[in-house]
Amino acid sequence: MPLTAPGATPFTPATMQFVRGQFAYLERDPHGTRRLFFENSGGSLRLREASERALEISHYPDGSSRPHKVARELARIQDQGEADLLAFFGGDSSGALLPTATASQAMFTVVRAVAENVAGTNIVTTAIEHPSSYDACARYAHRTGRELRVAQPDRTTGGVAPGAIAGLVDSSTSLVSVIATSNISGAITDIPAVVKAVRDKNPDVHVIVDAVQYAPHGVIDAEAWEVDAVSIAPYKMFGDRGHAFTYLSNRLARLDHDRVAGAGVGTWETGSSAPAVFAGFTAIMDYLVAVGGTAVGTDRRAGIVAGMHAIQSHEQAILRTLIDGTEQRTGLRDMPGVHVHFADQAMSSPRDLIVPLTFDLRSCADAVRAYEELGVIVYERVATSHYSERILRSLGLEEVVRVSPLHCHTLEEAEHFLTATEKVAQHATG
Structure with a gap:
């Protein structure tokens, strides 16, 4: 970053x-x-194209898990959307995607999974977090008997310095939750610096990032950042309301979580997703590639x-x-x-x-x-x-x-x- x-x-x-x-x-x-x-x-x-493409696909009565021709078409649309999400997140293909109705819902789900399954006595977050992440940390710190530690912002920059966050981390910290961009001050958090600072003190700590505000304005690179979760909401990045996506690292994806018995251990999708929302996201990615002006055949992530x-x-x-x-x-x-x-x-x-x-x-x-x-x-x-x-x-x-x-x-x-x-x-x- x-x-x-x-x-x-x-x-x-x-x-x-x-x-x-x-x-x-x-x-x-x-x-x-x-x-x-x-x-x-x-x-x-x-x-327009994101909304129109999603609406077009939402009219299909078919389910993407069926074997017939139109169902296979829907499955391809969802596969492309998932590939585009990984390309946008800069995520490792061994990770997982969590589709939800809102990014706030995702934050509570992810914080709960870490709090209930990773050993520790405290959770660290910041005072400038959106309530979805701050309140999730507070709720599950209380429910699991952990201390909630809150890093304060620098009032001259409007952001939180990596050292202020790392100063609250110790060997018993299970989770650090940090916002990528303050939706009030506009300050961008230096996520790589935060990750380095906190992992210097605790190599095993899980780091999750609320990137909802940051996503329409900057490049996300989950793998390079070495974070365990990054959440986005397409309604903040030129798309429709009613859905959100979170990238999960392989180790976080394998934590115990709600799932149907027949799903793989790293599956976080519960029930059937709507291919239309993936079609809308692909339209957004097509737009970004067009704005970048890259040559035909350029790697999707590069575009x-x-x-x-x-x-x-x-x-x-x-x-x-x-x-x-x-x-x-x-x-x-x-x-x-x-x-x-x-x-x-x-x-x-x-x-x-x-x-x-x-x-x-x-x-x-x-x-x-x-x-x-x-x-x-x-x-x-x-x-x-x-x-x-x-x-x-x-x-x-x-x-x-x-x-x-x-x-x-x-x-x-x-x-x-x-x-x-x-x-x-x-x-x-x-």
């Missing part, structure tokens, strides 16, 4: 045109109202990685535009009445395309409403919400407006957002 994106180069005009043509409701909402959707951390804009690098580079250009502005527009860093948190680290620390803001003259909730009146969709994260309280307060904040564009947005749209923000910042509530 690189400390910075590979450059900050925007897409070429041709690539930008291609990308924008793939997304539904990019410029107008479903009612035809023009808007700028900068709320992709809540669930991203959708690729996916090339696409993610192109996306990452374009998004870093958007991030720099938002924070530092242009010749025509003042950036958020220098805009009167606006506070962009962790801005000084955004250009030098690992950073996702998330910008947390507060305002002198408006509450964050009021600012979000003001943005909507200007045709811009963002979201407030507030400490009165269970989903945000622990994370915000660990960062020394009570609320933020979370700004989260996507790679299908242009630098001109980033400038438009700056213009809107000046208007939001200039007017007091009421």
